[in-house]
Amino acid sequence: MECFSSPGWFSISTPFLGLKSKNKFSLNRKYRSFNKDGSRCMSMSQTADESSGFSYKKLIHFALEETNTHTLLAPSPLQEKYSSLLAMDDKTELQMLSFEAPKIRLLRSLCIEGSDGMQVLDFAAFPKPEYDLPIFCANFFTTAKMNIIVLDLNPLHDIMDQEDYKEKYYKDLIPLGLKYSELLPWGGKLTSESLRFFSPIVIWTRFSSSPHNHSVLFSAFKEYYQAWLELMDRSDEETDAFQIALNCEAQHKYLTWRSEKDPGHGVLKRLIGEDLAKNVIREFLFNGVSDLGSKTFLDYFPEYRCEDGKVNEKRSMIGKSFENRPWNARGEFIGDRVKIV
16 A cells, blocks of 8 residues: 555545444354445545535544644554444444654544434554653544543553653643543543543543533544644653663553443444444553563453453452542642542
């Protein structure tokens, strides 16, 4: 595939092939059918909801154009296999894009638009292990009435223990976080286990659907992503093998947690079935969980081990969640002083 070296590439029709996944045959056969059946082709702009003013595809368009002003994007090898899926209802389409760049191991998006007004955006940028950059994370779930939003620059390393890492990447971003935490208030209970993967500028919110609220959300996404790109521009390549190994393990731990406990998995399972959802989660959304490290989920999180050796399906083993924002205006963790449920 050719490299997309300028923002204008997005206006070119990108092929999206259709796969109906409700037929009960093997996962491999589904993907073979998908790769051979090239009759349905469409671009990100050629959907039934094109006339709608609200679409998360606009954010994907923005992000890719903006990225191309900072670095050279090239298609990821994943794009050959993961581009588009048609859900079991024969109406809902899952569209996927994936890229890489000199400092980016994987930049990928999953966009879902349902006939009932449901929209999902899962957009992430994972740095190469030679860089200790945070992981850009945007997880948006929208229905006709409600929105559930997570937007963050997820810390690669534990900011509770590594103050220098927090200072390096988040000190100058605290005002940005404060701005949008006022506009998009804390969304309620967040488990203490999940909290370890969030930064002091995380936007975790719920709000009713309205043009104003969506406008604020779009602005937040754009400013957060621009901030991440600026951090990428300033980042220096690590040459110490030990530190690179630490970066690699930290990203693998993050991927392992997300691929096992991410709350969005249920939506995928309902749309495309459990087997195919598991494949998309591990090999596309959280690609790297199979090859960036050899540790298992229970190696990283032994508290989730059941007596039979399996992973406990509970989201939280500690059983505590934060009802209010657990960081103050200076970005200091005050979790021990906020309401815990």
